[in-house]
Amino acid sequence: MFALELDGLDEAAARLDGCPAALRAALAAKAVELAAALADRVRTDKLSGGVLNVRSGALRDSIAAEVSTDGDGVAASVASTGDVKYAAIQEYGGKTAAHEILPAKAQALAFVVGGALRFARKVEHPGSVIPERSYLRATLDEMSGDIVAALADAAAELLERA
Structure with a gap:
């Protein structure tokens, strides 16, 4: 045993x-x-x-x-x-769709193009590839x-x- x-x-x-x-x-x-x-x-x-x-x-x-x-x-x-x-x-x-850009806090968008200040009520964004x-x-x-x-x-x- x-x-x-x-x-x-x-x-x-x-x-x-x-x-x-x-x-x-x-x-x-x-x-x-x-x-x-x-x-x-x-x-x-x-x-x-x-x-x-x-x-x-x-x-x-x-x-x-x-x-x-x-x-x-x-x-x-x-x-x-x-x-x-x-x-x-x-x-x-990814890709973003074409869309409108509208002002959020003012009556117009402001941006510089070719050195000149421009204003627009809206901008048509063509979309982006990121x-x-x-x-x-x-x-x-x-x-x-x-x-x-x-x-x-x-x-x-x-x-x-x-």
Whole structure:
């Protein structure tokens, strides 16, 4: 007959039972850090002259990071929030339809043509083709290796302690 006795089996089992929750917590904490770094890089590099120049700062100010957890895992997103209508067309490119431009706060539009100031009650815009100027996907692509390594390191560190 063969008998095996293990000391500390109950303690080891309890530590391993806590690993999924601890791993989710460690990955969530790392995801918060990484998402903030990604959002910061989008704002300071891509939207401050790297891909797009700042005019009003509305797009740059709309970039936000969010991390959520559920029973299955951790999800992080970095996106333009709020009402920045041109965010998607700058990221993906596209076409705008022909449309009228009307004055919003005055009775006429004012603009300079050939060095002379001109006024008009409306302008017929022919539409535009906007090229892709990826600021979100390009930054994620640049940082993806570092993100994967940081998440793997966080998981390995937790498992070493368990």
